[in-house]
Amino acid sequence: MRPELGGASDVLLDRARRGDARAFEQLALEIERPLYRHAARMLGHDDAEDCVQDALLSAWKSMASFEGTSFRAWVFRIVTNRALDRLRSRKRRPELPLEPPSENDDSVSWAEPIATGPELADLAADREALLVVEDALAMIPADQRAALLLRDVEGFAYEEIATITSTEIGTVKSRIHRGRLAVRNILISRGWKGSAG
C-alpha cells in the first residue's frame, strides 16, 4: 500500500542527520506527494501546500536531533500536528456531531441501509462513491480523520499511528473504528447498501 524507504534511504537519512542538505532534499522528494495527499485530505487543497512546505523546512532544521528510524513517520507526525493546529485555529468548519464519546465502542450505532443499491464492497471503482467518501472524510472529527488517513491511505501500523498522533494504541483503535463507522454511515445515508455478508 505504501512504498517503504529502503536501504538506500537509510544512507540518505544518515547523511541528512549529519547536515547533508542534498540528502535531505532527496528524502523529502520521496515523500513529498504522500505528505501533500495527507495534508490535502486533512486541510483542503488551499492550505496543504504551505503546511507541507513548512513541515519539511521544520524537519530540516531539526534534522540533527532526529533519533528515530522512520523518517517517514517522523515527518508525517510534523505534518499531522501542523494540520491539526491549523484546523483548531481555523474553526471555520463545524464538524458533524457524532454521538457523544462512549467508553464502549460497541454502543456506536450502525445506520441501516434504507434501500437497495450497490454493494459497499463493490464501490471501490465507483467515482460517485469516492466523492461521497471525500465529503464524508471532511465531515468527521479531525482526529478520527487523521487516524483513518494514516491507516487506510498511508498504511501505517497502529503503533506508528500512536507515535505520530502522540496517543495510546487503544485511542488509535477507537478513532479508526469510529471514523470508519462514520464514513460508512454517511455512505449508507446516501443510499448505499451494505454487503449481505
Next chain:
Amino acid sequence: MHPFGDLSAYLDGALSSEARASVQAHLDTCALCRTRLAELRGTARLIAALPMPVPSRSLVPRVSVPVWLAPLRTFSTFASGAAIFLFLASAVIATFPRAQSAATAGAPAPNAVSAPQASSAGGSAAPSGFQGFQVSSPSPAPAPAVADKAASSATPAASANEIGRQDSVGVPSNAAAATRENSTPEPANPFAFLLSPWLWLVLAIGFAALSFAVGRRLRST
C-alpha cells in the same frame, strides 16, 4: 455480545492473537458481524482508492546551496561598487576637454606655442593648464580680452601665452594646419570606450541586480 468495536482492529490485524481468535470464532457464527466487517472493509478500500491530489508546485525546500553562490554575491557587490566609482570618475572626466592633447601639443617647442594659441580658438586648453573650461565654449571674460588681440592677430590666445607672442598674425590657417599636424600624430585609443560613463553605469546596475538575485536565493534557504 457482538464485538463491533474490535472489527476494525481485526480487519487491520491489530488485535492480539487471543483477541483475534475470539473475534474469528464469533464471526464464524454471526452473519450480522460478518456483514459489518464487510462494510468496514469496503469503506477502508474506498478510502484507500481516493484519487491522489497533486501539488501545484514543488514543496521540497531548497536547503542546499551551491558552494559558489555566496562568493558570487560578494564579487557582484564589490563589482557593482567599483562600477559606480568608475561611472562617477568617467562622468567627471567627460566634462573636461582633452587637456592632455593640448598639454602635449604646447610643451615640445616654443615656436609651436602659436599653435596652441591658435587652437585655443578651437577649444584646446592653454599650455599653462586648466583653462580649457574657458575654451570649450567661448567664455566671455577672457575672450573679449583676447578677442582684441585676435582681431588683430586673428588668434584669441590664453593670457599666459599672448605675452610677446604677436607672431600669430595671419596664422589661422597655419594654426589650423599646425593643430591638425599636432593632433593627427596622436593614435586612436582602442580603449577609449572605457571612459564612457554609460558603460560603467550599465555594469553597476547589472552587478547590483545579480547581487540582489543571488542574495534572495541565499536567503530563501
